[in-house]
Amino acid sequence: MRLRDALDDYKRASGEETLFPGERRTLSGRFSGGDGRLVHVEEGVLRDFGYPLSGLTGMVRSRFGVTVDGIKHWFDDEASTQTYHDGTGLVVTTHDTPIGEVTQLDLTLGDAHLTGFETEIEHAEIIAYVSLAPDGRHSRVGQLHHEDVIEVYHETEHDFLGSSTGFSGFRGQIPATFDDLISDEPTEYPRPPHDGRYAEDRLSGDLVCWLPLHDGSTTLITLLTDWEETERSDALDRMETLSSEFTDREAFTAAADERAPVDPDADIPLHESVAADVRVLSLLTGDTGLRMAGPDFDPYYRHSGGYGYTWFRDDAEIALFVLESDQHLDLDLADWHARSARAYCETQRADGSWPHRVWPHNGALAPGWANARLEAGDGVDYQADQTGSVIAFLASYYAAGIDDRKLEKRVIDTLEDAVDSLDETLLDDGRPMVCQNAWEDSIGRFTHTTATFLEAYSALAATDLPIADHARHQATRVYDAVDHLWLSDRGIYALREHGEGGLDRRADSSTLGLIGAHLAYDKIGTVDDDRLDRLDSHVHTMIKALWQDPDDSDIAGLFRYEGDGWRQGEQGHEKIWTVSTGWGANAAAQLAALMADNDDDRAVEAASRARELLELVLPGGVLCEDTSYLPEQYFDTGEPDSATPLGWPHALRLATVSLMDERGMLYAAHKVVADD
Missing domain, CATH: 2.70.98.10 (Beta-galactosidase; Chain A, domain 5)
Structure with a gap:
């Protein structure tokens, strides 16, 4: 039946510059x-x-x-x-x-x-x-x-x-x-x-x-x-x-x-945006609490690897964003957090890690290409950042207080096993092993993976668990090792280390994950002045390097990374991504919070940049469809593309609105103050 549909769409879409024939789109x-x-x-x-x-x-x-x-x-x-x-x-x-x-x-x-x-x-x-x-x-x-x-x-x-x-x-x-x-x-x-x-x-x-x-x-x-x-x-x-x-x-x-996703009478900032994000994340969630990345628009995997699965990186980051947003906005989502925690406990492998991707309706192993830890040998086709992301959520959920004692015990046991897995994949120099990246299209020792390790260890170190001291030590090792990835002439952190220790000099939006990781580390350690300087440079330079403002349309935003050739169609260069644009807004807001917490006046500029990027993805913004949905990508013509709606940018938007409101920078950047 789906093959008939795919062939039918192929006949209708062939020859179109911004359509990939054979798909079942949800762009409208x-x-x-x-x-x-x-x-x-x-x-x-x-x-x-x-x-x-x-x-x-x-x-x-x-x-x-x-x-x-x-x-x-x-x-x-x-x-x-x-x-x-x-x-x-x-x-x-x-x-x-x-x-x-x-x-x-x-x-x-x-x-x-x-x-x-x-x-x-x-x-x-x-x-x-x-x-x-x-x-x-x-x-x-x-x-x-x-x-x-x-x-x-x-x-x-x-x-x-x-x-x-x-x-x-x-x-x-x-x-x-x-x-x-x-x-x-x-x-x-x-x-x-x-x-x-x-x-x-x-x-x-x-x-x-x-x-x-x-x-x-x-x-x-x-x-x-x-x-x-x-x-x-x-x-x-x-x-x-x-x-x-x-x-x-x-x-x-x-x-x-x-069944309204958010109380229509609730006093919530940017209510339309928050309600839309909660609605989308609810739509993408199965009974288990696991989410699929987005509606599967390419059932024969002709132009993608599929979207109807749970990736533990995306899902755990979404879960953490929702947890933090709920704590500030009082969205009454306690059941969401508990279901996510149970799902992660149930899907953890015996070695403490999580597999590439699973089916959200039952947590069973789904088709994938990064399951080296399930196979014989020491393959590098493993995404270590996924385990780091789950640890960060579970540690934060535990620290927030779990009313269910049985679930609390399961979370503690899961975290203890997960730390062993994380330790095993952290090399002597304080950075993760060679593995696959967040975009799943290359191999190396990635800055983004390093960021997830820093955030995971820092979140654990902030708990009262017996493993907190060990996690603090590991977090400090990773914090120190981040220096190796700095490119002084570009003013950014490298995409990865590859080959014989050389650094990949390209700008990559996933490296913006360093900011949230340092915000977490700042709660258990000291982010020194040199690191603050580098993080400030990294965010502003990264946004400038990835900025795309096509002449022939009204859209603008950030593309994924320099040299990204995926789903370009006839365009011939990188496409704008809502994930990357939302990540830029979130990272700038996190930078503003980090600077404010360290009495640094540069918080005002960072907050202003966060607000500029956030406006692009808010309802009414050029990267948000009239449906309130955020598609994964846009062509320069302004045509949306790929999975729509995509859960990750919606969670980023929700978290950014919440953080900026909490820190007083949502409407006027000059109001940024330290959180006493």
Whole structure:
């Protein structure tokens, strides 16, 4: 099924300068989700993206419209406007058809997704084409009909489709044929009625349904279930309950308001930005508490290595950002922190490290290319920064106080094993071993990896654990070793040491991680004046070196690193990244805090730079889409690209807003003061 979609997109996107053929993009539209299910809503088209979060595939294709007297008006052929209802997860889409306006409401409640339609068009019906792929299959799929509910199943996954007003008619259809696939033209869905084969209506996950309107409204319901966990009778009961409860807009808005990511009345700085960040991070989180990096837009890995996995670097940094933000903004996210901690305890390997990436719905090992510590030999394809990032979060979470004594014990045990792993990968000169970098595209002894070690040891040293003294000693070793990476003529820290001890002189935004690491070290040691000078130079010089302000568009920001050739398309040079821009804002804010804590007047300039970069990624900023989402990358033309929304920059934005508000530098840089 996904191959058919990829081939169809290839036909539509070939020849475009800013599109990579074969992908399923989420650059426009909005997501509805929660508790594992993730549904993309765009111009009346729905698609499930939640397989990494739930292990269930659900809808792979859909199309909706309104029909009067047999004439169909598909919503994706008409103009539409879309928004979130009052900052909640309810997506409201208004379709302007030639025969009148139709409002579409989309809300996800656990494993169920509800799509409501409202219109004043007389004598109308809603037509819905939905393609379900239980267990990711398009063949060996069957149907069971339960009055007004259709069950589509393969083996483990059983998907249910129903309506609050029933169906006035429905039919099944086989997927696109081989002739369709090899045709030069894209396939039009839904396809015509079957060709006479008696099995088509029953042995297919593709359904065309007609929904009658009662008082101008109806609600389509899809429910995804795991056959090992949900009885058929329970699923049918849930379908009946949802059908009876969600019959009008009031029911949708009430349910959405109850699940708002942030209290709409809370006194929170930049409320729209904070609410959007919490919503996005919630959308990307599975029941385990683990997050996928972003919606998987490239299912055949044609142009990427996949995004629907949990990387412990990204996830733990997000977890730490959320923890610190919650402590200041009072976001009521204690359950998030506990789930993250449990997930890290459960996924730790016997040697104290964490693997390259796992499936967020169950923590099982996922496909990857940096699992040297699971293989025989002493390979360098290991990302040591991931273990450092998890330690920094767990140590900070422990220091904040854990009410659950059993969880606290697990965290302590996990940290003790993790320190052994970190020690094992720290060489005699005080820097980490040769390994893979944060961007996963090269090998060396990286400054960013060194920064994660410094932050991990410093966070541990700030606790009352028995290993704190050892961690303090190790933190000091790493702090001293950072000097080896300094490039005095450029005024920055090198990207890495490579080869026979030579330094890679390129500017790399990941090295901005040094600032947060030193802010953590400053709590257990002394950041001397020479180091403050170098950190100040590093931040400002790095931002200048990576700054991109294309002439032919309104966007501006930081690119990832000098010489970055990934997903350039026809552009021919580095692209702007929201991660790097957000990292620049966060590092500048951290630098301002570090300077203020050391009574250094340069805090004012750093805060001003942080505010300038933050504005680029805030809602209304040039790198933030109207959806409130931060795509991973931008072309110079202003076209977004890659995973959208990406969790990492949203967490960076949240943490930067929180830190700048806490330190009094969010609105006026001259207000920066030391934290007494």
